[in-house]
Amino acid sequence: MSPRKLDMHLRAKLLDIAARLLAEEGPQAITARRVADEAGISTMPVYTYFGGMSGLVREVVYEGFARMQHHFTLVRRTDDPVSDMALLGRAYRRNALANPHLYATMFGGSSLAGLQLSEEDRQYGRYTLAGVVECAGRCIAAGRFREADEYLIAHQMWSATHGLVNLELGGYLVAPYDAEVCFEAQLVGLMVGAGDSVEDARRSVERSRERQESELRQIP
Template identity: 65%
Template sequence: MSPRRTDPQTRTALVDIAAGLLAGEGPQALSARRVAAEAGSSTMTVYTNFGGMSGLVREMVLEGFARLEAYFSHVKATDDPVADMALLGRAYRRNAVTNPHLYAVMFGGARPAGFSLTDEDRQHGRYTLGTVVGCATRCIEAGRFRAGDAELAAHLLWTAVHGLVTLELGEYLIDPCNADVVFEAQLTGLMVGAGDDLAAAERSVRASLARLPGELGGVTPYPAGGDPSASGPA
């Protein structure tokens, strides 16, 4: 007998439901019975699609990075690599705000007891960062970033933006230093810290903001977080 085929839309719905339960109610809410009930189906749906709860949690992580990669893929390479880098930062933030439940699972903020990521799982995140490494390489080659290790530069940018996004999702950033204010200043500061001239960095960050509707406005919204356009200017 051939294996039963799974429906991609059903898989995505189950991933979003499970991530929402985990983030909203904690690990105790995450069970095949509860996920199936929220989806209006039987527990067999979970096992058919993922082989069990561990498979479903792992799929949340992979789906989260797939959505991040989808945002990154909409950022075009231009003759202003620093603007491209700033727009990648905006893409990272927008993905997190759009998919907060998956974001929490991707990086360990929400995860059921007994489940741990393998190095192979984490490799998906490292692979996604390759886009940022490539952009950092172009920034160095253009003389905008100081000569050095592009991978290290990408990691420094990643950790900085990740920290801001984590605080934003936790609702720690409020007026007068709300997330938008801090993020715009952070982008410029990160580019200068990487070796760019202040005036040039400010121009590129402004240019990345102008490109935002055209390049990231068309990214397909996902049900976990609603409409990406609702996440503010970044």
Template identity: 50%
Template structure:
């Protein structure tokens, strides 16, 4: 007898609401309307299921970032990648919450490092072009990630009053990061404007 597949986003919604240790195979099976055997058939157990949820989260992020087309302006490209990151998070709220919601495994760290490759490449181009002052590229990539992740986490949690402030804060974050890294205010403003019309990467919703 075949079992319907257990979608990672369904598991992600439960993982977002419950502690990882508290979530059981029986609880998940009841939530998505399958037998416990279906979970074991498709994933082997809860640990494997959690791994698959996180892998799918990073895979969607990777596709979103890969959809950003490179231009002649590396600062615009970096800002466009940050926009793609935010769009993906807003379209996949449960998967995004689980992606960074647990103590990372070696797989999580590897997938996270892979996700950083696109912004890291853009930052290296920013440095090579002279738009950013000399700095460690990986440090700048993590600083950008910290800023965007922090804003997205607050936005998903409903902590902007009113909610329209999220967009204003995001725009300011992109501009101020570039200026703080060494760009001029005028050049950063032009890149920010150009990034608004960047081609969105794919973001399949939860």
């Protein structure tokens, strides 16, 4: 295939294939030939787009965070910042469920085919928290959260939601305490833990649930 005919759809397809192989079969499955065969193309696009396998794997991580950031940008800023914060949590979860193979490789570890993420790579992921930090600041300014470091609040929201999503993707959350039940309770608990009242937190979380179908849309 001529490089002139390459497009962003093919690039995204190669990233999805690499992420799936990493998540399902491990780093030994990641070769230029295997990825190209799965895509039904020659190996040339792997090198054209990514410069080789290490570049491909690094771009898998970046693509995962880019899709997460896209979901975050769908959340409108309203006069109820706690509802906005809860909806950011819903966006995080929805992205993970829509892109499970990418999500499984976003945070490094042994699954990255020998690629060691640098501090710069990890900072790329941290940048996606900027909107969560800003929202935490608005929650504090509105008197809904107690005075605290908004960066710490954002990290607490991130780590708690990340843990629940990992359990959900692993199939560990089942009835009567399935992922939906645990997630809704967790959202309220996180807002209360940050300083909101139980009644106000419940109202805002419910408002975020009502907003999600109109504001959050899955991406490929």
